[in-house]
Each structure stands twice: as C-alpha cells, then as structure tokens.
Amino acid sequence: MTEAAGTATSLATLEERARARPEAFGTGALIVCESLVRIYQSEGVEVQALQGLDLLVRTGELVAVVGASGSGKSTLLAVLSGLDVPTAGQVRVGEWDLMAMTARQRVAYRRSTVGFVWQQTARNLVPYLTAAENVALPMALAGRPRRARRVDAAELLDVLGVGYCADRRPGQMSGGEQQRVAIATALANSPQVLLADEPTGELDTATSADVLAALRDVNRDLGTTVVVVTHDPGVSDHVQRTVAIRDGRTSSEVLRRTTTRDDGTEHTVAEELAVLDRAGRVQLPREYREALDLVGRVRLTLEQSHIAVHPEHARTDGEDAR
Ligand SMILES: Nc1ncnc2c1ncn2[C@@H]1O[C@H](COP(=O)(O)OP(=O)(O)OP(=O)(O)O)[C@@H](O)[C@H]1O
Numbered sequence: 058m059t060e061a062a063g064t065a066t067s068l069a070t071l072e073e074r075a076r077a078r079p080e081a082f083g084t085g086a087l088i089v090c091e092s093l094v095r096i097y098q099s100e101g102v103e104v105q106a107l108q109g110l111d112l113l114v115r116t117g118e119l120v121a122v123v124g125a126s127g128s129g130k131s132t133l134l135a136v137l138s139g140l141d142v143p144t145a146g147q148v149r150v151g152e153w154d155l156m157a158m159t160a161r162q163r164v165a166y167r168r169s170t171v172g173f174v175w176q177q178t179a180r181n182l183v184p185y186l187t188a189a190e191n192v193a194l195p196m197a198l199a200g201r202p203r204r205a206r207r208v209d210a211a212e213l214l215d216v217l218g219v220g221y222c223a224d225r226r227p228g229q230m231s232g233g234e235q236q237r238v239a240i241a242t243a244l245a246n247s248p249q250v251l252l253a254d255e256p257t258g259e260l261d262t263a264t265s266a267d268v269l270a271a272l273r274d275v276n277r278d279l280g281t282t283v284v285v286v287t288h289d290p291g292v293s294d295h296v297q298r299t300v301a302i303r304d305g306r307t308s309s310e311v312l313r314r315t316t317t318r319d320d321g322t323e324h325t326v327a328e329e330l331a332v333l334d335r336a337g338r339v340q341l342p343r344e345y346r347e348a349l350d351l352v353g354r355v356r357l358t359l360e361q362s363h364i365a366v367h368p369e370h371a372r373t374d375g376e377d378a379r
Pocket residue numbers: 097098099104105106124125126127128129130131132133288
C-alpha cells in the first residue's frame with residue numbers, strides 16, 4: 058500500500074467514526090433537561106425534589122407529566138418556567154440556558170418564551186379585569202398597540218371557545234371558563250411553550266376533560282408546545298405522550314399512536330415504556346419486583362434481543378432454581 062492510500066484509508070475511517078459519534082444529548086429538542094437535581098433545605102433537612110431527571114420535548118409536542126404527590130412535578134415546572142434554579146444539571150428551552158440566565162434575561166424569558174397556567178384560578182387572572190382585559194394585559198406589558206391588543210385578545214378568546222366571556226370578570230365565569238381564559242392569557246404573547254401546573258385540579262371530571270381538550274386544540278391549531286403537569290393518571294387517555302415521574306426522576310412513558318387498519322378504520326394503541334436514563338439506569342415497576350421478590354442484588358444476562366433480570370439466587374440457564 059502506498060503512503061497516500063494509507064492516509065486516505067485512515068482519513069476515511071476517522072470520518073466514519075466522527076459520523077458515528079452519538080449526537081449531543083437533546084440535539085434538536087426544544088426542551089432539554091439533563092440530570093436535573095433540585096435540593097431544598099427545610100429546617101436543616103435536605104429534600105431532593107429532583108434526583109437526576111432527564112426529559113426531552115420536541116417542538117410541537119403535547120406532553121403530560123404525571124406522578125404522585127411529592128414526586129417533583131411542580132419543581133420541574135417551576136424550573137422550566139424560570140421561577141426556580143436547579144441545584145445541578147443542565148436545562149435549556151430553545152436558545153435559553155436556564156442555569157445561566159441573568160435576572161434581566163429571566164424576565165425576558167418569562168415574558169416572551171413561556172406562558173403559564175396554574176391550578177388556582179385566582180392566581181391566573183386579575184379579579185377586577187374582564188376576560189378581554191386579562192388577555193390584553195400581558196400584550197400591553199410587551200408594548201403592543203391598544204387596537205392590536207383588542208383584536209388579538211378577542212381572537213384568542215374565540216380560539217379557546219370563550220369569546221362570549223369577553224366582558225365578564227372571573228367571578229362571573231365558571232371554573233372551566235376561567236381556566237380557558239387563563240390559557241388565552243398565557244398565550245397572549247405567542248410563547249413557544251405553554252406550561253400548565255394542575256390546570257384541572259380544582260375542576261370536576263367533565264370540565265377537566267374540556268380544559269384538556271382546549272390544551273390539545275391550542276397545541277394542534279397554534280402549534281404551541283405544551284407541558285401539562287397533573288396527578289391524574291387518566292390524562293394519558295387524552296394525550297399522545299405521558300411521562301411519569303417517580304422520586305424526582307422520569308420512570309416511564311406512555312405513548313399513544315393512532316394506526317389505520319386494512320379496512321380504513323382507525324384505532325389507538327397505548328404502550329407503556331420504561332425510561333433508560335443517561336447513566337443506563339432503568340426503574341423496574343414495583344409489581345414486577347414484588348412478583349419475583351427482587352430486592353437488593355439481581356443477576357443480569359444479555360440475550361440476543363433483550364436483557365433479562367433474575368433474582369440473585371435464580372439459575373440463569375433458563376430454568377429457575379428451586
Ligand atoms: N420550597 C420548598 N422547600 C422545601 N421542600 C420543598 C419545597 N418545594 C417542594 N419541596 C419538596 O420537594 C418534593 C417535591 O415537591 P413537588 O411540589 O415538586 O412535588 P409534586 O409532585 O408537584 O407534588 P404535588 O402533586 O403534591 O404538588 C416534596 O417532598 C416537597 O415537600
């Protein structure tokens with residue numbers, strides 16, 4: 058082999074290796090949470106609200122985040138909304154590095170990039186302003202001219218199906234109407250991301266379904282990326298992607314896909330997947346652990362198409378020890 062040919066070969070090999078190198082975590086995602094940790098100090102006791110949470114959300118997705126009380130859902134949303142800063146990890150929304158923003162950038166981020174809807178209807182709307190005035194308020198703060206504010210506010214209320222509430226104050230509307238006006242208000246400055254923390258927490262089942270449907274409409278019709286936090290596991294029946302948080306980490310996801318049968322009819326399939334984190338950790342569902350009495354150490358074997366987990370004292374040649 059000539060020297061030139063040898064050089065060409067090694068260059069090609071290097072190029073191939075470079076191409077094969079995995080992309081950086083979160084490349085192409087709108088929201089990137091990587092190994093997020095949030096530790097609170099409360100009366101001398103440390104509470105780890107987030108314990109290395111990874112989450113990626115692409116532009117245009119609607120994601121529900123579910124989990125038991127205390128699992129870290131609200132902490133995650135407070136971080137994404139720019140209200141709280143994690144103790145460690147990386148968090149990015151669009152171009153914004155939320156770990157490294159100045160106070161001024163934080164205000165700009167909260168005004169332009171994200172909109173929020175909270176559980177408490179009273180926290181979302183100013184009680185002495187009408188629905189139209191509430192929606193127009195963030196537009197005024199952003200310097201939008203009065204006439205444009207009026208037109209855009211009316212249009213947003215129509216999109217949310219509450220145009221008829223334009224001249225009513227929050228006290229003159231039902232809980233569901235107030236939350237839909239709150240969504241319109243959160244969308245006033247066309248944020249890329251809408252964050253909703255238990256927006257249906259104070260509503261009955263039927264009204265909750267309406268508010269979730271409104272979030273779906275906003276996601277589909279306006280293209281806004283939506284992250285909605287709820288303790289209601291039933292939400293996964295209404296959205297395509299549900300991320301479950303357990304002990305401050307993403308533990309599993311339910312994905313719903315609509316497929317078309319040969320006869321043209323559509324049906325939806327929901328599949329629950331465990332989440333493998335960046336360090337290779339996966340959380341085994343409690344039912345599985347209890348069924349096989351898995352505690353402490355387990356034995357892993359690599360099979361051709363899967364990895365098997367055996368109780369420590371089981372034989373791994375296909376036949377369990379008695
Ligand atoms: N400001 C704080 N100071 C101390 N501990 C806190 C603080 N905020 C949250 N925590 C603790 O962090 C953990 C996660 O709380 P977080 O509110 O994120 O959970 P959650 O899943 O939203 O719960 P819920 O559904 O009850 O609102 C809990 O143990 C909580 O007590």
